[in-house]
Amino acid sequence: VLRDDFRQPPGDVVVAAGEPAVLECVPPRGHPEPSVSWRKNGVRVSDKDERLTIRGGKLMVASTHKSDAGVYVCVATNVVGERDSEPAELVVF
Numbered sequence: 490v491l492r493d494d495f496r497q498p499p500g501d502v503v504v505a506a507g508e509p510a511v512l513e514c515v516p517p518r519g520h521p522e523p524s525v526s527w528r529k530n531g532v533r534v535s536d537k538d539e540r541l542t543i544r545g546g547k548l549m550v551a552s553t554h555k556s557d558a559g560v561y562v563c564v565a566t567n568v569v570g571e572r573d574s575e576p577a578e579l580v581v582f
Contacts, residue, residue, distance in 0.1 A: 491569040492517035499563050499577035504553050506581050512548040516565030517572055523565035528573075530559045553581045 497515035504510045516523045525546040527534040536542060542549040550557055558581040563574035 491519040491523060491565065491567050491572060493572060495563065495565070495572070495574045498574040499548075499561060501578045501580070503580040503582070506555055507552055510550040510553050510557070510579055510581075512561055512563070512577055512579065514546040514548070514563035514574060516546060516563070519565065519567045519569065521567050523567040523572075526564045526566065528562045528564060529557075534561075550579075553579075555581050557581055 494517055495515065496517065497513055499512045499514045502510050502512060514525055516525050527543060527548045534541065534548065540551045558579055560576045560578050562576050565572045
């Protein structure tokens with residue numbers, strides 16, 4: 490089972506360059522419990538970048554760069570399939 494509605498979709502975030510940013514996401518209820526990944530401008534976000542952490546649905550950017558700005562989508566995935574959240578924008582000024 491994987492429901493359609495995100496319990497908490499990400500919201501737009503505005504930060505100054507160098508500040509941390511957190512995009513929150515609570516995926517839809519599902520069985521098995523869905524895992525969360527993120528896409529930025531349509532491309533999967535890799536947590537290989539040491540500034541980025543994905544924990545419990547949250548995407549945390551330790552120190553934002555101008556290049557982090559963009560449109561982010563939270564993706565919930567389990568064996569049934571995947572659901573995309575509404576897009577949220579990260580603005581870095």
